[in-house]
Amino acid sequence: MTMNYNRGSFQMMKSMNRSIILNMIREDGPISRADIAKKTKLTPPTVSKIVKELIDTHYVIETTQGASKGGRKPTLLAINADEFFSLGIDVGAYQMKFVVTNLFGEIKDKVTLSIQPHPAQEDILETMKEGIHQLITSGKNDPDKFLGIGVGMHGIVDPQSGTSLFAPSFNLYNIPIKETLEAEFDMIVKVENDARTMTLGEYWFGHGNDADTLVGVNVGSGIGAGIMVNGRLFHGEDRLAGEIGHMTIDLSGPKCTCGNYGCLQTLAAGPAITARAAKEMKAGRTSVIRELVNDDFDKINGEIIYKAACQGDEFGTELLNQAGRYLGIGLTNLIHTMNPKRIIIGGGVSKAEHFLMEGIEETIQMRGLTDKAKETSIVLSKLGEHASAIGACVLVLEEVFVR
Ligand SMILES: [Zn+2]
The missing domain is CATH 1.10.10.10 (Winged helix-like DNA-binding domain superfamily/Winged helix DNA-binding domain)
Structure with a gap:
């Protein structure tokens, strides 16, 4: 029936x-x-x-x-x-994470699919459909229990039309996500930027529920922020609000994918940290990282740097502390612009936890304008690696629990 x-x-x-x-x-x-x-x-x-x-x-x-x-x-x-499920997708640069949650945002099922290099628009949409089919029509979950599909997409998104206007990691424009998925699955589809879904997820089910002014900062292969004011996501006039990864931190810093120099993400995002590690290792820096990658510096990644830091490696610790200090500068700018009650740090780089937080806190202490600015609550994401996908589920739950 x-x-x-x-x-x-x-x-x-x-x-x-x-x-x-x-x-x-x-x-x-x-x-x-x-x-x-x-x-x-x-x-x-x-x-x-x-x-x-x-x-x-x-x-x-x-x-x-x-x-x-x-x-x-x-x-x-x-x-x-x-009794009801929501399906959320977090579309990153290399993989899509799909989760099924109940009405409390608890994960009931999940699958991760990788995205082929240099994908075309069709590849992205096909991977989305494949993951959704695996979770909805595989027979494992009752299809009638699904309320809808939420998508957290990196880059610039138009939530109204559900279109990815620009996805920098794929160099793709105008992907009609909502239109395509609604035609395929006959249920509502909501699309948002992934840093915004992360923030929404934390607001509903994580560390954000007592903060009506909240900024969630997603630090991964790029850096983006979701801004909530009075419990609502803030998009700005042209949906650019929160693109803090392109905030200029160092005029003479490295060149960014956007064409400018010294953007926050060229200093503190995942690729920036591994690039600096590889560069200094090649120049002869001593560190246990050398053994961890068997002298193959192309193998250096965030996990290896974190592992080195955990073993007490000075260089690994310094790399993560420094990323934290750069982030701290970006966050201080955010505090002075937004004056949020809380800032939540998520994304892959946030796995560096205290190594990152030390640098962040030290910088905010040094640069905050007032005691209150320095006391701004900065915490790590509670929902962790699934924060953006759970937040994508919230896009659908919002339709049920209309406020
Ligand atoms: Zn930039």
Whole structure:
């Protein structure tokens, strides 16, 4: 039997009182009808009527779990978390990560596919379809449980049309992601920049939930930021907001892919760190990195540098500290521009953890304008390597939990 109550019911959610109640159950559940009425100041009959609709559409279930001990247990309401799935894709430079989450953003299934070098537009779209088919129509997960597909794409994205306007890692323009995937899978598709989905994921399910002004910084093969103001993603006039990887840090620094010199990502992104390591090793620098790659300096990557640093290697530690100090300069600029409550660092380079954080914190302490600026909370991503993909799932969940 096919039950398509899921997709059509988005429209049902678009009522103020329903979304207030649904979000209250999500954030405060398990919770009783009486407590919902008390907190929302809606009348008990109104609450009962809406709760019945939410139960009928399977978003909410009745439970006695979490009720106070002793006496008759009251019936409480909870989100029916595993009844619906969202599929999120994180499109990086070399691979696509696909995850399936429930309504609580918990990963239920996942697959990673690699992207061929120098892909054409069709290759990107085909890889997306392949991963989605593996997770939705493979028979492993009930296709009727999927609410939609979210895509976190690197580069400049138009969320309105769901188009990747420019994907620098592929050197591709105007990839019609939403149009193509909606035609193939007959469900809603949302597309955003990957640093923004990372930030959204952290705001919903990670370290960002108490911060209404939040910046998530994705440090990988490039550097991008997602900016949230009052709980909403900020895009700017032409969706360029957050392109901090191209913030000029050193006028006489290395040339960037964008054509400018000394952009933040030429100093602190993954390729910048490995390039500096290889250059200095070739010039005779001593480090355990030499043994770790058997004198083949082309094999140096972030993991190896991190491994060296963990073994107490001076050069490995210095490389990561220095990347942290450059990042710290970028983040200080961000603090002085945005004054966020929190900055969350994610992406591959964030795996260097304290080696990176030391450099960041030292720099912000040195350069912050006021004590408050210096006290800005800087934390590592809670959702880790799946943050962008989980955040892509949130693009769909946002449709259910409309605010
Ligand atoms: Zn640049």
